[in-house]
Amino acid sequence: MKPTTPPSAATFPGPDALRPDCSQCFALCCTAFGFTRSADFAIDKPPATACPNLAGDFSCTIHDRLRPRGFAGCTVFDCFGAGQAVSQRLFGGISWRQDPASAPDMFAAFKVLRQLHEMLWLLAQAEARAYGPDTAEDVRHLQAKVREVAESPLQEVLAAGVGSLHLQVGDALRSVSEEVRAGYFGNDQRLAGLAPGADLAGANLRGLPLCGADLRGACLIAADLRGADLTAADLLGADLRDARFDDADLTGALFLTQAQITAARGSASTRLPAGLDRPGHWLAAGPATPDRPLEAP
Template structure:
């Protein structure tokens, strides 16, 4: 299993709600579903958002039907937009900038997600042959996040993501090269509800795979590429995800696990797992 270097520090890419103006509670759309009990239009503050930009039902989100909020992760984009891009001036203080702030936030979130992956890629020893390319992509992405509100809003994130994705795919291939398997590519696979209890998935590419409600109890996911995999309600009890590649907090938050689930150091065990 690949070991992380000390340089894999993504603290700045973790949400700091205390330094954010509740942007995920205002800028984004809620659709009434299993994740949200109500509809909410983009740009409209959630009814639970308080004057200090904190959630009034934060401790009871799941019980109140807002499980979608508990799995969302802005990768630190909220505090970046609030404190850096808009210099600490919130949308209530300056309503004229509100629309621009709400437009910038989703783009910043996408850029910060790419920073999460690139920072991990840079710290993977087996990606050393393309380390210079990864460093260059990381610096370019960081530069994009430091633009003015207008510059961030005009950023072609889709094109930039395509370039980064190609680099991350190459990183994944290098990181998994020592796992010899016949079938290592399950990209985009429909594994909804799949029975994969105890499965040996070491080094398998599961990026973009639909693993919704899949039974992955006790599965070995070491060195598996999980970029973009949909793990909603996937059962990860007793599964081993140490050394898995490109796993995010939001993916883990959306899944089910227990004290026996093994996670990479950069990902925290969700409180609702018990």
């Protein structure tokens, strides 16, 4: 069956369109992607196959038990609203179960549109935080460019040059980050190991002045950031799995996503940016992270 584009979807909706609505999706995150058995996934699953925990109505049969059953990776995934956009806009509400021949294109479109929606999520943050009018205008221009591709018909989405857009978005985010962080980050010798892509797994960062730190792409797995003030800290692509953010202030952090927050650990007193939700598993206290002095990567 040929995919259709409903007239009501002619324009890209607001910020809510970048948040997942699983009730309007054909469980594309449970089918399109594959995963390997690990600490995040209890089983191996090849791509383009349905998860064995998927129900006939596209719900998850173990949704309320994902973490104890070994599927923590599922709880942190965020499609940025691409699932419902593909299911409803690009395929007119006809699922891959109803039309099995549509599955390859549907899964491929989901992978592309998820990237485009993530770019739009980050660019929205960049527009809100940009200081200079020229920088803000560059961000808005790029937003429109990405949005045009995201709103395109199926075949154009599948043929989109996502790699080129990634580079352009990365440059724009870097420019905004430099503007926002200017004047924050000092010359404290204790911060020598803080750098983009740094290996800070398990590091003790409590008490350090982290405002304006450039932690883009850093490995912060199980790092201790309890009580930290991360105003203007660039966390783009940082691995925050099991990082401790109890009592931390993340309201002014740059380029933080829901997936990063859900992968981390925090408390009821952790301050989050607007638009990000406090994960339910934060309510249960876990063991303290062993302290390790900050070291250069």
